[in-house]
Amino acid sequence: MRSERGLLIVLSGPSGVGKGTVRKALFEQEDIHLNYSVSATTRKPREGEVNGVDYFFKTREEFEEMIQNNGLLEWAEFVGNYYGTPVEYVEQTLQQGKDVFLEIEVQGALQVKKAFPEGVFIFLAPPSLSELKSRIVGRGTETEEVIQNRLTIAKEEIDMMDAYDYVVENDEVALACERIKAIVTSEHCRRDRVSKYYKQMTEAE
Ligand SMILES: Nc1ncnc2c1ncn2[C@@H]1O[C@H](COP(=O)(O)OP(=O)(O)OP(=O)(O)O)[C@@H](O)[C@H]1O
Numbered sequence: 001m002r003s004e005r006g007l008l009i010v011l012s013g014p015s016g017v018g019k020g021t022v023r024k025a026l027f028e029q030e031d032i033h034l035n036y037s038v039s040a041t042t043r044k045p046r047e048g049e050v051n052g053v054d055y056f057f058k059t060r061e062e063f064e065e066m067i068q069n070n071g072l073l074e075w076a077e078f079v080g081n082y083y084g085t086p087v088e089y090v091e092q093t094l095q096q097g098k099d100v101f102l103e104i105e106v107q108g109a110l111q112v113k114k115a116f117p118e119g120v121f122i123f124l125a126p127p128s129l130s131e132l133k134s135r136i137v138g139r140g141t142e143t144e145e146v147i148q149n150r151l152t153i154a155k156e157e158i159d160m161m162d163a164y165d166y167v168v169e170n171d172e173v174a175l176a177c178e179r180i181k182a183i184v185t186s187e188h189c190r191r192d193r194v195s196k197y198y199k200q201m202t203e204a205e
């Protein structure tokens with residue numbers, strides 16, 4: 001028996017740890033069905049990024065309007081740009097009993113935890129800080145200054161690891177995917193058991 005609302009799964013962790021890479025690998029697997037919540041941002045698109053697929057690219061004015069209209073479940077300013085989760089997609093999809101997957105930074109994840117304590121919060125951790133640096137440098141998308149800023153924030157974010165339900169190391173993409181799949185499967189089982197038990201109790205009244 002499945003609980004009626006879908007699961008909200010939040011993958012978070014420092015810039016460059018591999019959240020996007022792991023998420024893409026996870027979404028290619030056939031035995032797990034998650035719905036990705038596309039974020040809004042004021043960051044300029046990187047080469048190859050598509051509006052509406054990777055992000056909804058917005059001006060600062062447009063983004064601030066979304067904030068004013070309560071259109072965002074959470075939002076944060078990260079290294080000079082706004083990032084936020086459009087609330088409508090998340091609510092509608094969960095309501096349809098489907099799982100929603102957010103890939104967001106730590107300030108935003110903590111806001112979601114307040115609004116949705118029943119969500120599943122996963123911190124993706126790097127094998128080491130030097131590996132994190134070599135990944136973000138190796139990606140080749142950021143200037144030296146932005147890399148330094150992101151690495152400074154990364155240390156603060158790693159200190160927040162304790163606030164999450166799970167910590168998954170991203171040593172190898174395939175292994176990190178398997179770990180996340182195991183978490184999602186076990187969370188479904190746990191919730192189904194609780195929901196079944198609750199129904200039995202209330203029907204017996
Ligand atoms: N397990 C891994 N081993 C080695 N390299 C990896 C691994 N996972 C990701 N990478 C590489 O690290 C770089 C950063 O990955 P990615 O862009 O997915 O990180 P991210 O956490 O989504 O970053 P951001 O938060 O800045 O968007 C990429 O070049 C990617 O190919």
Ligand SMILES: Nc1nc2c(ncn2[C@@H]2O[C@H](COP(=O)(O)O)[C@@H](O)[C@H]2O)c(=O)[nH]1
Nearest residue numbers: 015039040075076083084085103104105108
């Ligand atoms: N709080 C939020 N953070 C988000 C959201 N979408 C993405 N992000 C995170 O921002 C940083 C930088 O992203 P980049 O694409 O510029 O490298 C990274 O940690 C993303 O996960 C969001 O909606 N809210």
